[in-house]
Amino acid sequence: xxxxxxxxxxxxxxxxxxxxxxxxxxxxxxxxxxxxxxxxxxxxxxxxxxxxxxxxxxxxxxxxxxxxxxxxxxxxxxxxxxxxxxxxxxxxxxxxxxxxxxxxxxxxxxxxxxxxxxxxxxxxxxxxxxxxxxxxxxxxxxxxxxxxxxxxxxxxxxxxxxxxxxxxxxxxxxxxxxxxxxxxxxxxxxxxxxxxxxxxxxxxxxxxxxxxxxxxxxxxxxxxxxxxxxxxxxxxxxxxxxxxxxxxxxxxxxxxxxxxxxxxxxxxxxxxxxxxxxxxxxxxxxxxxxxxxxxxxxxxxxxxxxxxxxxxxxxxxxxxxxxxxxxxxxxxxxxxxxxxxxxxxxxxxxxxxxxxxxxxxxxxxxxxxxxxxxxxxxxxxxxxxx
Amino acid sequence: xxxxxxxxxxxxxxxxxxxxxxxxxxxxxxxxxxxxxxxxxxxxxxxxxxxxxxxxxxxxxxxxxxxxxxxxxxxxxxxxxxxxxxxxxxxxxxxxxxxxxxxxxxxxxxxxxxxxxxxxxxxxxxxxxxxxxxxx
Ligand SMILES: [Zn+2]
Numbered sequence: 001x002x003x004x005x006x007x008x009x010x011x012x013x014x015x016x017x018x019x020x021x022x023x024x025x026x027x028x029x030x031x032x033x034x035x036x037x038x039x040x041x042x043x044x045x046x047x048x049x050x051x052x053x054x055x056x057x058x059x060x061x062x063x064x065x066x067x068x069x070x071x072x073x074x075x076x077x078x079x080x081x082x083x084x085x086x087x088x089x090x091x092x093x094x095x096x097x098x099x100x101x102x103x104x105x106x107x108x109x110x111x112x113x114x115x116x117x118x119x120x121x122x123x124x125x126x127x128x129x130x131x132x133x134x135x136x137x138x139x140x141x142x143x144x145x146x147x148x149x150x151x152x153x154x155x156x157x158x159x160x161x162x163x164x165x166x167x168x169x170x171x172x173x174x175x176x177x178x179x180x181x182x183x184x185x186x187x188x189x190x191x192x193x194x195x196x197x198x199x200x201x202x203x204x205x206x207x208x209x210x211x212x213x214x215x216x217x218x219x220x221x222x223x224x225x226x227x228x229x230x231x232x233x234x235x236x237x238x239x240x241x242x243x244x245x246x247x248x249x250x251x252x253x254x255x256x257x258x259x260x261x262x263x264x265x266x267x268x269x270x271x272x273x274x275x276x277x278x279x280x281x282x283x284x285x286x287x288x289x290x291x292x293x294x295x296x297x298x299x300x301x302x303x304x305x306x307x308x309x310x311x312x313x314x315x316x317x318x319x320x321x322x323x324x325x326x327x328x329x330x331x332x333x334x335x336x337x338x339x340x341x342x343x344x345x346x347x348x349x350x351x352x353x354x355x356x357x358x359x360x361x362x363x364x365x366x367x368x369x370x371x372x373x374x375x376x377x378x379x380x381x382x383x384x385x386x
Numbered sequence: 387x388x389x390x391x392x393x394x395x396x397x398x399x400x401x402x403x404x405x406x407x408x409x410x411x412x413x414x415x416x417x418x419x420x421x422x423x424x425x426x427x428x429x430x431x432x433x434x435x436x437x438x439x440x441x442x443x444x445x446x447x448x449x450x451x452x453x454x455x456x457x458x459x460x461x462x463x464x465x466x467x468x469x470x471x472x473x474x475x476x477x478x479x480x481x482x483x484x485x486x487x488x489x490x491x492x493x494x495x496x497x498x499x500x501x502x503x504x505x506x507x508x509x510x511x512x513x514x515x516x517x518x519x520x521x522x
Pocket of ligand 1: 417418419420421422431432433434435436
């Protein structure tokens with residue numbers, strides 16, 4: 001038994017996504033939060049725990065206390081988790097589970113998102129260089145953006161395994177196709193492989209259409225006990241298994257591709273869940289870039305090591321395949337405001353509320369991916385609630 | 387122009403590294419306990435947590451572990467005059483990996499595994515950065 005067995009994700013919500021002038025990050029998180037509580041069939045007074053993260057475009061201290069104050073809440077616990085990428089949201093679930101088990105919380109609101117576009121105009125955005133770390137030994141060389149860090153690994157994967165730009169392009173095209181099925185996606189216009197190949201090089205081998213978006217957006221979810229969830233009468237998702245791994249912070253200190261934490265996190269999560277990759281109906285991979293998806297399908301065991309490129313090119317990522325990837329459109333097309341939307345859409349699949357992109361009868365869905373530049377990995381195996 | 391990021395030359399654990407670089411020498415810490423040569427410099431060995439360290443000259447040779455050619459100046463115009471520039475992870479012959487630029491790169495030929503040697507760029511007062519150049 002784990003404390004995670006006792007929790008249910010009962011409500012999810014997201015704001016509009018795109019360029020939202022005048023919207024502060026906290027207002028986006030609050031809007032999503034209010035909607036998520038309603039979706040859970042709960043009311044303001046039911047919420048007695050707040051878990052959040054500010055996002056990276058304007059990192060803040062005591063962020064969860066800010067959210068609580070903004071929403072007029074006085075919870076026992078207001079906790080920030082910052083693990084990077086999906087790990088931030090997954091670690092919040094672990095914190096909520098422990099808080100519920102300890103009797104410190106009965107229903108938690110978890111809020112995320114940022115105004116990555118609009119913050120730049122306000123002049124309050126984060127100074128370059130502090131996002132990526134490596135202030136002394138990497139930033140002086142112009143390693144100041146996440147995407148060039150990812151490019152270093154994409155280049156090495158191409159060298160070791162023969163992965164091609166066209167294979168990465170298949171990820172971008174599929175993500176955009178899925179986004180075209182999602183009314184709330186930031187970018188919905190379909191793209192072709194030719195569009196991908198014609199998009200300008202940002203940091204070789206990654207082109208513009210290999211890069212995730214920057215979006216203004218908020219997302220939130222509500223967690224309570226399974227017992228409470230049953231009484232609410234709303235569909236919910238349960239945690240079947242959670243695994244994580246941490247290997248480094250900056251790119252130069254990473255282990256080689258086969259020793260990155262992705263397979264470790266996935267193996268740990270699958271073992272704890274009693275599931276295997278063959279049991280999974282859909283996966284959501286934190287796609288900071290197209291290559292993240294290639295690395296992700298390998299880590300999850302959907303294909304062999306080094307085979308992620310051909311796997312993507314085969315059409316295996318798309319709705320209708322055995323295990324589609326990023327059905328909401330991912331950060332490549334749906335929106336990027338910290339990456340919570342993967343978890344939200346995984347829950348929707350298990351609630352049966354994913355609309356045109358619903359996988360019929362989805363029972364097991366996995367959210368997986370990394371923070372930093374493949375620095376921390378987190379895998380969450382989720383199952384359909386009762 | 388806001389100026390390129392500068393390393394903290396006063397960081398106690400790293401000061402000998404930067405002092406060596408200013409003399410155009412590449413020196414890394416070596417653990418007196420387990421013999422590990424490591425980077426970046428810190429007050430203890432990351433292998434065994436021993437705090438007794440010595441500074442060891444490196445050969446200056448290594449190979450390209452991976453690289454990227456950066457085509458856009460991120461955030462502001464700090465790097466606008468440098469793009470495109472090559473960021474690489476170099477594996478030194480002594481084992482540690484570090485990140486640096488490849489100077490005067492031949493992009494038609496640059497490849498992972500290429501042999502490189504250290505050169506130094508005097509960046510600003512007291513700051514010299516190890517860089518790498520392909521060995522023809
Ligand atoms: Zn040692």
